[in-house]
Amino acid sequence: MRYHSIILTLGTLAMGTTAQVSSEGSAIFQLSNDTEFAFMLGATLSLSNNFGANTGEVLRAASQIIPGDFESWYREFIFLANQIHDKAEAINAKRFPISAREAYFRSATYYRAATTFLYANISDPRIYSVWNSALKDFDKAISLLPVPGERVNISAENFTVPAIFYSAQSSMNTPGNHRQNPFNSTKRPTVIVGNGYDGSQEELYHTFGRAILDRGWNFISYEGPGQPTVRRQQGLGFIPNWWEAVTPVVDYLTKRHDVDTDRIGLIGYSFGGTLAPLAASREHRLSAVMAIDGVTDLFGSIQSQFPSNINSVFESGNKTEFDTLLLSLVDNTAVPTQLRWAIAQSLWAFDTTSPYEWLTRLREFKVDQAVANDIHCPVLVNEGEDDSLAPGQAQEMVRLLGRKATYNLFKTDLGAGEHCQLGAESQVAQVAFDWLSDIWEGISVPHIITGGVY
Numbered sequence: 001m002r003y004h005s006i007i008l009t010l011g012t013l014a015m016g017t018t019a020q021v022s023s024e025g026s027a028i029f030q031l032s033n034d035t036e037f038a039f040m041l042g043a044t045l046s047l048s049n050n051f052g053a054n055t056g057e058v059l060r061a062a063s064q065i066i067p068g069d070f071e072s073w074y075r076e077f078i079f080l081a082n083q084i085h086d087k088a089e090a091i092n093a094k095r096f097p098i099s100a101r102e103a104y105f106r107s108a109t110y111y112r113a114a115t116t117f118l119y120a121n122i123s124d125p126r127i128y129s130v131w132n133s134a135l136k137d138f139d140k141a142i143s144l145l146p147v148p149g150e151r152v153n154i155s156a157e158n159f160t161v162p163a164i165f166y167s168a169q170s171s172m173n174t175p176g177n178h179r180q181n182p183f184n185s186t187k188r189p190t191v192i193v194g195n196g197y198d199g200s201q202e203e204l205y206h207t208f209g210r211a212i213l214d215r216g217w218n219f220i221s222y223e224g225p226g227q228p229t230v231r232r233q234q235g236l237g238f239i240p241n242w243w244e245a246v247t248p249v250v251d252y253l254t255k256r257h258d259v260d261t262d263r264i265g266l267i268g269y270s271f272g273g274t275l276a277p278l279a280a281s282r283e284h285r286l287s288a289v290m291a292i293d294g295v296t297d298l299f300g301s302i303q304s305q306f307p308s309n310i311n312s313v314f315e316s317g318n319k320t321e322f323d324t325l326l327l328s329l330v331d332n333t334a335v336p337t338q339l340r341w342a343i344a345q346s347l348w349a350f351d352t353t354s355p356y357e358w359l360t361r362l363r364e365f366k367v368d369q370a371v372a373n374d375i376h377c378p379v380l381v382n383e384g385e386d387d388s389l390a391p392g393q394a395q396e397m398v399r400l401l402g403r404k405a406t407y408n409l410f411k412t413d414l415g416a417g418e419h420c421q422l423g424a425e426s427q428v429a430q431v432a433f434d435w436l437s438d439i440w441e442g443i444s445v446p447h448i449i450t451g452g453v454y
């Protein structure tokens with residue numbers, strides 16, 4: 001998921017006010033007066049659509065969280081996580097595997113959620129201990145699936161890619177599957193899904209995984225450098241040569257007996273909407289890519305949203321001055337949460353203490369004409385009508401890709417206008433996977449999906 005917009009934050013800052021930004025004009029109902037909390041609460045709540053949370057549990061936590069208070073956020077989610085974890089542990093999983101699985105999926109989500117605002121202090125041991133609790137509970141949950149998810153560590157050149165493979169077999173007999181799985185083979189179409197700036201591979205089971213498995217396909221999630229578990233276990237920040245993370249996953253799939261290697265799709269979620277096209281520019285065994293949503297140049301978007309005084313310090317190349325300026329914002333509780341979070345999260349994910357270095361490296365993540373030319377497969381480019389992360393960039397990606405692209409705009413009035421269509425997961429799955437079926441079956445797809453009806 002995630003890393004939505006810093007526009008409002010910076011606009012507010014530039015005007016010299018320190019008030020929290022109002023929630024007017026937002027795409028979905030705001031669960032906190034703090035816009036960043038509201039967004040992250042919406043992200044957690046949306047996992048309820050696929051067994052990753054329960055609405056009442058998240059809404060109760062939301063009602064107790066003090067806007068802008070990071071410890072209050074942590075306290076409510078760790079309380080919820082521990083309580084649901086204890087319930088899960090008390091269940092006899094041999095007799096009641098579904099009950100135990102559902103509880104472990106939710107405690108795992110709440111443990112992950114609890115860590116959201118801890119990164120301003122990377123010495124905070126909870127960053128690791130709470131994450132380990134999340135991984136443990138998630139692993140218990142997937143071990144209780146009809147066909148258990150398989151954790152694998154895949155060797156890349158300079159690091160290891162943690163991945164989870166979920167076999168399609170569990171849903172082979174689901175009514176209706178045959179239509180989207182017309183290939184009479186034990187080798188199944190397979191969708192690789194990677195997350196973005198801050199989200200985990202675990203949450204992707206809820207966001208996309210179940211929908212993929214329901215269609216009779218295999219699902220594999222993975223994380224590369226900069227993403228939560230790789231950052232923690234291998235100490236690595238984001239790299240622009242993202243194919244170094246994806247190619248080993250494709251290699252792994254080609255060695256499996258149950259994967260149809262002519263039908264491997266790749267989804268990039270949120271900032272993954274940059275990472276997946278970058279990977280596809282070098283990894284040509286993919287038959288389709290889905291950028292959910294299309295982001296060509298996050299650096300450019302951030303720069304266009306910074307007040308001019310911040311930009312001019314950055315462009316002057318005075319690293320010391322720029323670092324001092326941005327670091328002073330992180331611990332300043334008068335600064336809007338969105339900006340404090342964005343800086344802290346970025347330094348953590350790029351494994352640096354220097355905001356100047358973060359932005360200098362982020363500048364290398366760019367889907368330009370050369371990258372677009374090197375992509376040989378069809379690309380679905382999504383956009384949320386109300387998403388202000390990188391305005392105009394989904395259309396720019398479509399322009400760069402030309403006829404290789406299919407563009408779809410998700411609408412605010414149907415609750416799908418948020419960044420990554422948070423909360424409207426069924427709408428995304430319908431469009432993305434019906435499009436993907438058509439690609440795999442050799443049926444021609446439109447360049448622009450009009451009216452959101454695929």
Ligand SMILES: *[C@@H]1O[C@H](CO)[C@@H](O)[C@H](O)[C@H]1NC(C)=O
Pocket residue numbers: 032033067
């Ligand atoms: C949010 O702000 C409004 C208007 O300032 C106020 O009435 C309301 O109580 C606040 N809600 C929370 C949860 O703080």
Ligand SMILES: *[C@@H]1O[C@H](CO)[C@@H](O)[C@H](O)[C@H]1NC(C)=O
Pocket residue numbers: 121122123124125
């Ligand atoms: C960061 O966390 C560590 C470990 O809990 C603590 O000792 C330290 O005081 C914290 N630093 C700040 C600036 O809060």
Ligand SMILES: *[C@@H]1O[C@H](CO)[C@@H](O)[C@H](O)[C@H]1NC(C)=O
Pocket residue numbers: 151152153162233
């Ligand atoms: C993958 O590597 C991590 C970190 O070394 C380790 O904790 C984990 O057990 C490994 N998982 C598998 C399936 O080998």
Ligand SMILES: *[C@@H]1O[C@H](CO)[C@@H](O)[C@H](O)[C@H]1NC(C)=O
Pocket residue numbers: 157158244
């Ligand atoms: C792996 O690390 C080595 C040593 O730092 C470096 O020379 C090489 O370019 C790296 N390989 C990739 C694919 O990044």
Ligand SMILES: *[C@@H]1O[C@H](CO)[C@@H](O)[C@H](O)[C@H]1NC(C)=O
Pocket residue numbers: 184185
């Ligand atoms: C599908 O494959 C099975 C096993 O190889 C075979 O018995 C069956 O006739 C095939 N069905 C179709 C529709 O090709």
Ligand SMILES: *[C@@H]1O[C@H](CO)[C@@H](O)[C@H](O)[C@H]1NC(C)=O
Pocket residue numbers: 318320321
């Ligand atoms: C960078 O900025 C600092 C603080 O404004 C200033 O003291 C320093 O001289 C500047 N360095 C350069 C190389 O311009």
